[in-house]
Amino acid sequence: MENQKTSITAKQDRQEIFIVREFDATPDLVFQAHTQPELLVQWMGLENHSMEIPIFENKNLGAWRFIHSDENGNNYRFCGVIHETEFAKRIIRTFEFEGLPERGHVSLEFLNFEALQDGRTRLTTQIIFKSIEDRNGMVESGMEYGVIDSYNKLDKLLSKNN
Amino acid sequence: MENQKTSITAKQDRQEIFIVREFDATPDLVFQAHTQPELLVQWMGLENHSMEIPIFENKNLGAWRFIHSDENGNNYRFCGVIHETEFAKRIIRTFEFEGLPERGHVSLEFLNFEALQDGRTRLTTQIIFKSIEDRNGMVESGMEYGVIDSYNKLDKLLSKNN
Numbered sequence: 001m002e003n004q005k006t007s008i009t010a011k012q013d014r015q016e017i018f019i020v021r022e023f024d025a026t027p028d029l030v031f032q033a034h035t036q037p038e039l040l041v042q043w044m045g046l047e048n049h050s051m052e053i054p055i056f057e058n059k060n061l062g063a064w065r066f067i068h069s070d071e072n073g074n075n076y077r078f079c080g081v082i083h084e085t086e087f088a089k090r091i092i093r094t095f096e097f098e099g100l101p102e103r104g105h106v107s108l109e110f111l112n113f114e115a116l117q118d119g120r121t122r123l124t125t126q127i128i129f130k131s132i133e134d135r136n137g138m139v140e141s142g143m144e145y146g147v148i149d150s151y152n153k154l155d156k157l158l159s160k161n162n
Numbered sequence: 163m164e165n166q167k168t169s170i171t172a173k174q175d176r177q178e179i180f181i182v183r184e185f186d187a188t189p190d191l192v193f194q195a196h197t198q199p200e201l202l203v204q205w206m207g208l209e210n211h212s213m214e215i216p217i218f219e220n221k222n223l224g225a226w227r228f229i230h231s232d233e234n235g236n237n238y239r240f241c242g243v244i245h246e247t248e249f250a251k252r253i254i255r256t257f258e259f260e261g262l263p264e265r266g267h268v269s270l271e272f273l274n275f276e277a278l279q280d281g282r283t284r285l286t287t288q289i290i291f292k293s294i295e296d297r298n299g300m301v302e303s304g305m306e307y308g309v310i311d312s313y314n315k316l317d318k319l320l321s322k323n324n
Contacts, residue, residue, distance in 0.1 A: 015177065015290065061243050063223035081223050081243035083256040083268050092268050094245040094256060106245050106254050108270040110292065128177065128290050130272060
C-alpha cells in the first residue's frame, strides 16, 4: 500500500533526517510498541538479528541501551538518554552507536505520534546530527534497510495486537 | 585580551551554533567549574541574576535542572539529560528552556575542553537545534550577552582558584 511505505528524507547541506511512516494502529499501540521492552524486541532491528534491552527507563530523564546481535554473534550496542516521553504523543532522546571508532557522535531524535482517521497513526521521526558527515554516515550505513525491515515487523506485531 | 574574547558563530542555513572561548586555567579547573553546582551558581547566568540547581547528576545518563531568577523574582527554568561526561574532556547533554510557549524545542550541546600551552584551556561548545528557526530564536533571545557575562564571571572565579 502506498500509505504504508516508509519515507526517508535527507536534504543536502542539512544535518538531519526525517522518517515518516503510517501504521494501521492507534497512537496508543504504536507508542507502546516503542516503549515496552517486551514489544520492542519483537520488531526493532534487521530481520535476522536478535535484540536485548539491558536498560530501558521509560520516563523523562531516563536512560536506555539496546544490543542487537547477528547470526554470527556480533553485537551492535546503542545507548542514550530520554529527555522527554509523553504517552502516545512524543519521545525526545539521544542516540549513539557505541561501535564507532570514536565516541561522541551523538544524535538527537524526535519521535512524533500523530493520530489519523480510522484509528491509524503517522509516526514522524526527526534525527539531528553533530555534522552533515555524521548524517551521511548514518544514511550510508544502510540504516534505511534497518528502518524498513523494522517497521514491516512492527506492522505484523500491531496487526496481532489490534 | 584578544584571546580572552568569546567567539559565537551561527552560519546561515545551518541549525547549529559554535561558541569558542579561552580561559587562563587548566581543563581540570574549567571542567570542575562546569560540573560542581557550588561553582556553577557563582558564574552561570546574567550579572544580576541568581541561580539554583535543584538537580545535577554529574554522570553519564544523568539529569540536570537550572533555575535562574532575576531581581523581580521571575524564574527561568532549564533542564536536560547528560548523555556523556568525561572529566576535563567533554560533556554531551540535552538542553531545553522550559519557559517557551510549547515544549519540545530541545537542543543538544557538545562541550569540548582542550588543553592549550601554559595551562590554558579552549572551550568549544557546539549546540545543534531542531530547526534553523529554533537556532535563530536562541540567537535573537540575547543568549550572546548571557554567554559573555557568564564567561567573564567564570574568568574571575578561575583567577581566585588558580
